[in-house]
Amino acid sequence: xxxxxxxxxxxxxxxxxxxxxxxxxxxxxxxxxxxxxxxxxxxxxxxxxxxxxxxxxxxxxxxxxxxxxxxxxxxxxxxxxxxxxxxxxxxxxxxxxxxxxxxxxxxxxxxxxxxxxxxxxxxxxxxxxxxxxxxxxxxxxxxxxxxxxxxxxxxxxxxxxxxxxxxxxxxxxxxxxxxxxxxxxxxxxxxxxxxxxxxxxxxxxxxxxxxxxxxxxxxxxxxxxxxxxxxxxxxxxxxxxxxxxxxxxxxxxxxxxxxxxxxxxxxxxxxxxxxxxxxxxxxxxxxxxxxxxxxxxxxxxxxxxxxxxxxxxxxxxxxxxxxxxxxxxxxxxxxxxxxxxxxxxxxxxxxxxxxxxxxxxxxxxxxxxxxxxxxxxxxxxxxxxxxxxxxxxxxxxxxxxxxxxxxxxxxxxxxxxxxxxxxxxxxx
Amino acid sequence: xxxxxxxxxxxxxxxxxxxxxxxxxxxxxxxxxxxxxxxxxxxxxxxxxxxxxxxxxxxxxxxxxxxxxxxxxxxxxxxxxxxxxxxxxxxxxxxxxxxxxxxxxxxxxxxxxxxxxxxxxxxxxxxxxxxxxxxxxxxxxxxxxxxxxxxxxxxxxxxxxxxxxxxxxxxxxxxxxxxxxxxxxxxxxxxxxxxxxxxxxxxxxxxxxxxxxxxxxxxxxxxxxxxxxxxxxxxxxxxxxxxxxxxxxxxxxxxxxxxxxxxxxxxxxxxxxxxxxxxxxxxxxxxxxxxxxxxxxxxxxxxxxxxxxxxxxxxxxxxxxxxxxxxxxxxxxxxxxxxxxxxxxxxxxxxxxxxxxxxxxxxxxxxxxxxxxxxxxxxxxxxxxxxxxxxxxxxxxxxxxxxxxxxxxxxxxxxxxxxxxxxxxxxx
Numbered sequence: 001x002x003x004x005x006x007x008x009x010x011x012x013x014x015x016x017x018x019x020x021x022x023x024x025x026x027x028x029x030x031x032x033x034x035x036x037x038x039x040x041x042x043x044x045x046x047x048x049x050x051x052x053x054x055x056x057x058x059x060x061x062x063x064x065x066x067x068x069x070x071x072x073x074x075x076x077x078x079x080x081x082x083x084x085x086x087x088x089x090x091x092x093x094x095x096x097x098x099x100x101x102x103x104x105x106x107x108x109x110x111x112x113x114x115x116x117x118x119x120x121x122x123x124x125x126x127x128x129x130x131x132x133x134x135x136x137x138x139x140x141x142x143x144x145x146x147x148x149x150x151x152x153x154x155x156x157x158x159x160x161x162x163x164x165x166x167x168x169x170x171x172x173x174x175x176x177x178x179x180x181x182x183x184x185x186x187x188x189x190x191x192x193x194x195x196x197x198x199x200x201x202x203x204x205x206x207x208x209x210x211x212x213x214x215x216x217x218x219x220x221x222x223x224x225x226x227x228x229x230x231x232x233x234x235x236x237x238x239x240x241x242x243x244x245x246x247x248x249x250x251x252x253x254x255x256x257x258x259x260x261x262x263x264x265x266x267x268x269x270x271x272x273x274x275x276x277x278x279x280x281x282x283x284x285x286x287x288x289x290x291x292x293x294x295x296x297x298x299x300x301x302x303x304x305x306x307x308x309x310x311x312x313x314x315x316x317x318x319x320x321x322x323x324x325x326x327x328x329x330x331x332x333x334x335x336x337x338x339x340x341x342x343x344x345x346x347x348x349x350x351x352x353x354x355x356x357x358x359x360x361x362x363x364x365x366x367x368x369x370x371x372x373x374x375x376x377x378x379x380x381x382x383x384x385x386x387x388x389x390x391x392x393x394x395x396x397x398x399x400x401x402x403x404x405x406x407x408x409x410x411x412x413x414x415x416x417x418x419x420x421x422x423x424x425x426x427x428x
Numbered sequence: 429x430x431x432x433x434x435x436x437x438x439x440x441x442x443x444x445x446x447x448x449x450x451x452x453x454x455x456x457x458x459x460x461x462x463x464x465x466x467x468x469x470x471x472x473x474x475x476x477x478x479x480x481x482x483x484x485x486x487x488x489x490x491x492x493x494x495x496x497x498x499x500x501x502x503x504x505x506x507x508x509x510x511x512x513x514x515x516x517x518x519x520x521x522x523x524x525x526x527x528x529x530x531x532x533x534x535x536x537x538x539x540x541x542x543x544x545x546x547x548x549x550x551x552x553x554x555x556x557x558x559x560x561x562x563x564x565x566x567x568x569x570x571x572x573x574x575x576x577x578x579x580x581x582x583x584x585x586x587x588x589x590x591x592x593x594x595x596x597x598x599x600x601x602x603x604x605x606x607x608x609x610x611x612x613x614x615x616x617x618x619x620x621x622x623x624x625x626x627x628x629x630x631x632x633x634x635x636x637x638x639x640x641x642x643x644x645x646x647x648x649x650x651x652x653x654x655x656x657x658x659x660x661x662x663x664x665x666x667x668x669x670x671x672x673x674x675x676x677x678x679x680x681x682x683x684x685x686x687x688x689x690x691x692x693x694x695x696x697x698x699x700x701x702x703x704x705x706x707x708x709x710x711x712x713x714x715x716x717x718x719x720x721x722x723x724x725x726x727x728x729x730x731x732x733x734x735x736x737x738x739x740x741x742x743x744x745x746x747x748x749x750x751x752x753x754x755x756x757x758x759x760x761x762x763x764x765x766x767x768x769x770x771x772x773x774x775x776x777x778x779x780x781x782x783x784x785x786x787x788x789x790x791x792x793x794x795x796x797x798x799x800x801x802x803x804x805x806x807x808x809x810x811x812x813x814x815x816x817x818x819x820x821x822x823x824x825x826x827x828x829x830x831x832x833x834x835x836x837x838x839x840x841x842x843x844x845x846x847x848x849x850x851x852x853x854x855x856x
Contacts, residue, residue, distance in 0.1 A: 022578050032758045033577050137721035139575025147567025149461045150450050150741025292450055293565035293738035297727040310721035313578025323751045330460045
C-alpha cells in the first residue's frame, strides 16, 4: 500500500485550514506514520479569492462540495463545513455513493442523520469516521470505540462545550452575572452565531448522542437527549454550590439501565475536588466508565483549529493505514433503538429555596420532602435578608420524579417564596 | 471475516484471569464489536491445579508457553506472564516465528528487547501490540500512536507507577515518613517482589521508554532513561514543596530537542493545582503534548486485573477487526537511534538547603547561584532550629548543569550544612 491517499477537503474555515497546515508542515512525518503518502488533491469553499494565510494554489478548487465529493481523483472526502442539512449532508452522501471514505467533523449532521449515513457507508463498504465531531482534539471516539472495546460501558459523562464551561467558571471567578459573562463571551467570539447552540446545550447534546451510540450499541437518538441550558444558573447558585463543596457544570451523562437509555445534557453539581469539578475555562473533559477498566478521564482542548484538525488527521491516518471499522463500532444495522429513559438513575439533588421567616417553616419543607420519600443529607440555612432566608438542601439519592413532586407541593406551604431550584448532583 | 479469532493466553495471574473473565462474560458483545467471534483456545500457566475462580476446563492447557505459542490452533498469542528474559521472551519470539500476532502486557520485555522483537514481527508480517504494558487501562498507546498521529509530539509526561504515587500522597496526607509508608505499601501488597522496580523508577522507566519510541520515532532506549527513585524524598520536602504551591511526583518526561532525546523518570515538582499535582493515590496520568492538539491528559487505573485486561482486549479486538500497524507506529527499521540528552531542556528548580546562622550567609549562597547564571524567582527562609535554618529557593529556568555546579560550590561557603536537595520543577 504505497499508493498515496488523496484527500478532498470541503470547507476552508478554521478546521479545514488547520488540516491544510498539518498536511503542509508534516508531509514526511505523516507518510511515515501512514505507511504511504497522504496528499490534498482538491478543496472546496464558498469564497475562492480570500487569503487564508497558506498557499492553496496547488489544489484543485471546486465551488460545489458535491462536485468535490464525486471527483474521481480523491479517495477520502473530508467534510469540515458543518451544518446538519444542505451542502454538508448532500456532499457526504454523494461521497459515499461515489465510493469514497468520509472523515467528518460534523456533529450536527451525524447526531441527526447518523444512523442513515452510517448504514449507507457500511452498505457501500465505505468508512465514515468522526473523531473531530466530539470534544475537539481529545481522541475520545477512538478511546471509546477501540480502546475500551473490551468493556461493557456503564456510564459516559462529559463537559463538551467549552463556551458553557468558560461562562460558568468565569461567573464564579469574577463574580459576574450570567448575562454579563454571556456578553463578554459573545464579544470574544466564543459563541456560535446562534448562541443557543452553545448555552442551550444543543451542540454538547449532539456530541453526547454520538458517544451514547458507541457506548451502548444504540441508534443515535439526539431527540431523546434531555436538554437544559445554563441560562437559568445564577451566581448565587454557583456560590452556594461552592459552599457545599460542589461546582456547577453543563454535564452530559449517558447511562443504560433496565428502564432504557438515559441521555442528559443539563447543569449538574459535581464534587469540587473531582477532575470534572476542577475543569476550568474552555477545556473539555470526557469520563468513560467500563466494567473492566473502571473510570478513564480524558481532558483537552475541545475546539480550535489545531486540536480539531488533529482529530481529523487521526481519522485520515487510520484510513491510510487500512484501519476499517463501522462508524459506531458495530454495524449500523445492528444498533438497537433503546427506549428513552428520563432520569431513571437515582441521584442526590441540590435544592435551593427562599424560606419566609415564619415559625415552623423549615418543618413544613422537611415534611414535604419526607412525604415524597426524600431524605436530607445536609441542610444549610443562611441569614434572613428581611424577606426570606436562603435554604440549601443536599438530599440523599432519590428519583427526579420525587423531587419534582416535592417541588410542586412546596407553594401550598405558603412559606416558600420565589423560584426553587433543584439540580442533580452527579457522583464520580 | 467471520472466522473466529483464536487466542492462546500465556499466564493466568491477575491479568490473564482478567482477560478470561472478560471473554467469559462478554462473548456476544465482543463478537459484535470485533465483527467475528473471539475465543480462548488454549492457556498456559506454571501451576495447573490451582483454583483461579473461573472455569478453565474448556481450554487446552500447555505447561510450556513456547509450546502454547506454536500451537497451530491459535491466531494470537497473548503474553501476560511478565519478565524481560526467559519464557516470556522465548515464547513471544516463538509465536512470531510461528506466524502468530502477539498481544503483550510485558513492559520489561519490550523496554529491553522491543526494537528486536518489533523488527521480527514486522519482517514476519505479524502484529505486536502492547497497550497493557503502559499505564494499565488508560488507552495511551492508542492515543499516542493513532489518536495524535497528526501531531509532532513535543513532550510526553506521566505518573505511571501507582505505588510511588500512593507512597508520596500518603506521606503528605498522613504525615508519615518514607520508610513508614513503604512498609505499609509492602504489607498491602502494593509493591513488586523487588520493590526497587517500583520505588527506584525502573518499572515506570520501562513504560516511558516505550512511549518515547512512539512519540519521537526513536529506537526504544531504556538504558538512556535517567532514573531516580523516590527513596530520598523526605516529608520535609513534601511539606516545603506544598508551601511553595507544588507537589512532588515521580514524573516521567520525554522530550526531543536539538541536543537529543531526553528521557527522565525522576522526582519532580509540579504545580499543586495542575492535573498532575492533583493526582492522588494509585491512579496513573499521562500527559501528551503535540504541536496541533496542545495538551491532552489521560487519567485512569494504572494496574489491576480489570484495567489491564481491558487494555489487552483492546489490542485483541483491533486485531480481530483487521487493524494492523507497526509496533511503534512506524516500521521498526525506520526508528532512529537518537543521542541521549541529559536534562537538555531548561527548567526552574526547587533547592532546599540548611543555612547556618552566620552574618552574610544568604548573600554567599545568592552569589554562588548568580555566579552560575541562576536567578532566583522566590526564596523563603524558615526559623532557625538552633543549628540551621531551612531555606527554600525556586529558581527561574536554568540548566541542570548550572544547578549542579552551584551545588558543588556550596560547601566551600561554610554556611551550608547537611544535605542540599535540588528537584526539577516541571511546568505544565
